[in-house]
């Protein structure tokens with residue numbers, strides 16, 4: 352049965368399960384903010400094809416006037432619709448984003464610094480760590496939009512060739528600057544290409560100590576940029592590939608020590624070093640950071656002297672190649688439990704951060720200078736997306752790994768530490784209790 356009242360009237364009248372809507376929704380594609388009543392619905396009937404923004408093959412978007420009793424819109428041909436879209440760019444906005452605040456995190460770094468491997472290992476491990484250790488459910492908010500990342504997770508962690516040494520480049524490919532990771536939208540004469548977001552719902556389980564789950568639930572919005580996007584001149588009105596930076600609650604900057612000449616000379620005496628891979632490229636990575644800082648300042652209207660007040664995590668990648676430069680291993684994760692509370696072990700992370708900062712000051716001080724000129728709250732965390740068992744394939748001489756040997760190190764620490772800074776009720780920050788008496 353169809354009724355001609357608005358979805359919002361129904362919610363108010365309690366005719367469907369009342370969900371508390373946000374006052375404002377943020378589109379994860381074009382970052383437009385809009386009121387919930389402006390959201391468009393995506394028609395279902397196959398005759399309703401053709402959208403002015405997305406082209407003749409796309410289902411029409413529309414502002415509904417009829418709804419089912421369950422609160423779903425009904426399209427012009429009488430079909431019940433399930434999916435919603437942004438009023439500006441018309442790209443799909445999952446319905447959970449009407450109820451849960453977004454949490455944008457930007458991952459940036461030079462080409463080949465390890466962003467895609469890190470993102471893949473991180474999301475794979477978050478699926479386990481968040482529900483089992485932190486009492487937070489972590490699920491795909493939009494399986495269609497997450498498909499590319501799910502494929503990368505399968506390639507690394509569910510690879511059927513478990514015992515074969517697979518060249519690293521064959522597991523996850525370089526991120527393209529155009530193509531299937533982007534959506535093209537037409538505004539009159541102008542065509543804009545948006546990077547596709549990866550969206551995850553984070554919802555506290557019953558009994559989570561932080562309190563009201565509705566207040567703490569978030570949609571984590573992540574992007575896998577190509578490193579070239581962070582180079583000067585690569586973000587434009589027609590290709591706003593890094594505009595998420597200005598919405599980000601925290602910035603994760605990957606620094607790859609194996610691309611730094613001075614660091615590189617020290618790599619290799621460790622267990623996982625691979626001369627072939629390191630020979631490939633060198634880059635001045637502080638320029639990526641300075642360019643990102645300039646973009647954030649521009650889009651957030653921050654003056655040249657003002658410091659960015661959100662957390663910045665400098666992630667030193669490919670730890671397996673240079674772990675011998677540190678005093679200790681990183682096999683265990685820095686979590687701490689107190690009673691029924693599990694959180695990040697702040698002292699452990701900060702101790703290691705100080706050690707990494709000292710190392711950077713010695714071998715690559717420009718990075719420390721550049722990040723501190725921009726941000727106030729900086730933490731250094733070292734990760735390996737593959738773990739200590741990278742080897743060189745005898746036949747091809749290329750670095751590779753047997754999928755069964757992949758054991759990521761500390762890959763969930765940057766994101767959980769960042770969340771603990773912006774939302775400590777969801778991911779608590781724990782310090783050792785003072786001894787009494």
Ligand SMILES: Nc1nc2c(ncn2[C@@H]2O[C@H](COP(=O)(O)OP(=O)(O)OP(=O)(O)O)[C@@H](O)[C@H]2O)c(=O)[nH]1
Pocket residue numbers: 460461462463464465466467468469519520523524525526527576577578579623628668669670671672734735736737738741750
């Ligand atoms: N030893 C080691 N190598 C890694 C690790 N992570 C990535 N790599 C290597 O670094 C290369 C580049 O990694 P990607 O994750 O594709 O780099 P990216 O930053 O996404 O690069 P773009 O997509 O070009 O921006 C991979 O092909 C691997 O060879 C790691 O944890 N350890």
Ligand SMILES: [Mg+2]
Pocket residue numbers: 466467468524525526575576577578
């Ligand atoms: Mg990549």
